[in-house]
Amino acid sequence: MSTxxxxxxxxxxxxxxxxxxxxxGNIWRFPxxxxxxxxxxxxxxxxxxxxxxxxxxxMAEMVLGRTTQKNPVGAFRALGGGAWPAVGYLGVLTGxxxxxxxxxxxxxxxxxxxxxxxxxxxxxxxxxxxxxxDFVASPVxxxxxxxxxxxxxxxxxxxxxxxxxxxxxxxxMPALFVILLILVARALTLPGAAKGVAFYLVPDFSKVTAxxxxxxxxxAFFSLSIGMGTMLxxxxxxxxxxxxxxxxxTVALLDTAxxxxxxxxxxxxxxxxxxxxxxxxxLTFITLPAVFAAMPLxxxxxxxxxxxxxxxxxxxxxxxxxxxxxxxxxxxSLPRRGMTIVxxxxxxxxxxxxxxxxxxxxxxxxxxxTWFDLMDFMANNLxxxxxxxxxxxxxxxxxxxxxxxxxxxxxxxxxxxAPLWTFVLRFVAPLGILWIMLAxxxxx
Ligand code: PHE
Numbered sequence: 001m002s003t004x005x006x007x008x009x010x011x012x013x014x015x016x017x018x019x020x021x022x023x024x025g026n027i028w029r030f031p032x033x034x035x036x037x038x039x040x041x042x043x044x045x046x047x048x049x050x051x052x053x054x055x056x057x058x059m060a061e062m063v064l065g066r067t068t069q070k071n072p073v074g075a076f077r078a079l080g081g082g083a084w085p086a087v088g089y090l091g092v093l094t095g096x097x098x099x100x101x102x103x104x105x106x107x108x109x110x111x112x113x114x115x116x117x118x119x120x121x122x123x124x125x126x127x128x129x130x131x132x133x134d135f136v137a138s139p140v141x142x143x144x145x146x147x148x149x150x151x152x153x154x155x156x157x158x159x160x161x162x163x164x165x166x167x168x169x170x171x172x173m174p175a176l177f178v179i180l181l182i183l184v185a186r187a188l189t190l191p192g193a194a195k196g197v198a199f200y201l202v203p204d205f206s207k208v209t210a211x212x213x214x215x216x217x218x219x220a221f222f223s224l225s226i227g228m229g230t231m232l233x234x235x236x237x238x239x240x241x242x243x244x245x246x247x248x249x250t251v252a253l254l255d256t257a258x259x260x261x262x263x264x265x266x267x268x269x270x271x272x273x274x275x276x277x278x279x280x281x282x283l284t285f286i287t288l289p290a291v292f293a294a295m296p297l298x299x300x301x302x303x304x305x306x307x308x309x310x311x312x313x314x315x316x317x318x319x320x321x322x323x324x325x326x327x328x329x330x331x332x333s334l335p336r337r338g339m340t341i342v343x344x345x346x347x348x349x350x351x352x353x354x355x356x357x358x359x360x361x362x363x364x365x366x367x368x369x370t371w372f373d374l375m376d377f378m379a380n381n382l383x384x385x386x387x388x389x390x391x392x393x394x395x396x397x398x399x400x401x402x403x404x405x406x407x408x409x410x411x412x413x414x415x416x417x418a419p420l421w422t423f424v425l426r427f428v429a430p431l432g433i434l435w436i437m438l439a440x441x442x443x444x
Contacts, residue, residue: 017231019172020318024312028281038205040199040202042208045216046220056421059421072089080394100350123293139359143352150317168315196269197267224252325339389434393426
């Protein structure tokens with residue numbers, strides 16, 4: 001394994017990990033989840049879950065990767081043996097499931113950049129719901145954009161760790177934060193934005209149910225990229241001298257800041273134009289174009305916004321692809337380039353039915369869910385929480401002393417929080433995940 005690559009710098013690693021975490025989950029999903037789950041109440045519960053055990057799980061995955069310098073399957077095989085590699089296999093599979101719907105939404109953002117730039121979305125009196133509905137239902141255009149997006153992702157991952165993934169993240173992530181701050185400033189200075197700020201920050205607990213907690217937990221896993229071995233794989237390319245706990249904290253802070261800012265941009269803008277914040281997944285593609293059409297210089301701001309989404313999606317998609325590539329390369333000594341192309345073609349093929357489930361194949365459902373909804377549900381509500389649960393149990397109960405030793409860089413870093421971390425992995429995370437999943441299923 002002497003040829004295994006490493007990150008070129010600590011900054012590069014942090015940008016790549018933050019690039020993975022900050023994605024459609026933060027800018028597309030988080031604001032609409034917050035909008036339809038009572039605003040500030042959802043925000044508070046979400047923050048509680050991130051601090052309560054999201055952060056601990058993020059560090060757990062990173063230390064598994066850095067210690068073993070392996071992919072998810074190899075890491076669990078090396079440390080746990082027995083049936084534990086199954087957790088790694090689950091992660092590899094989850095990557096295919098997530099990418100199949102992720103590239104569809106990412107493709108929409110590429111299309112909307114184009115539609116915004118040509119002015120097709122800024123004529124007065126347009127019905128944005130119908131425009132979006134017709135676009136996603138069409139059998140060709142969204143599929144082509146999903147393919148373009150998959151090809152871009154593939155191209156970056158073929159480039160490898162430092163010359164592909166790291167190089168792009170180092171440019172794209174700072175750009176993302178600059179765009180995000182410009183858009184937040186624009187939204188907050190719109191007349192009438194204050195009502196939206198109040199909705200976002202003042203919690204209304206009357207809308208909170210077991211489902212709200214379940215949504216917040218799946219949102220936290222998805223947003224922090226935990227539960228499928230992405231952060232494990234990224235950690236495996238990190239040198240053993242880096243301060244991993246501080247890097248983990250930085251990544252979690254950046255991810256949470258990005259989600260918070262995305263909400264602070266979108267929700268006040270929606271309120272300023274008297275629109276409904278609980279439009280669900282269409283919030284970004286239906287409600288926001290209406291906002292851009294009504295504001296001065298809306299078209300350039302609109303292009304900037306969809307570019308922000310596309311960047312966020314791209315840096316995440318590469319991190320969803322990487323674990324399966326690492327697995328194929330490490331465990332089966334297959335060539336990186338060829339495997340990346342093959343895996344991308346498979347993901348694209350799985351994305352076609354996901355895209356068509358908004359149109360031609362919308363009648364094809366399993367348990368009332370279209371292919372797109374099914375993939376989203378399986379990944380976010382089952383596979384990621386179960387993967388996170390197993391990772392917490394593994395480290396908490398079987399590998400906690402060694403994990404702490406590695407996290408302290410062989411005793412060189414003080415870690416006063418270590419007993420708390422073990423406690424969270426042993427009890428808080430597993431019981432919290434199980435309790436929330438059961439409560440939500442029993443209700444259905
Ligand atoms: N965190 C990414 C987002 O918020 C999605 C993701 C999930 C990436 C799982 C990697 C692994 O969009």
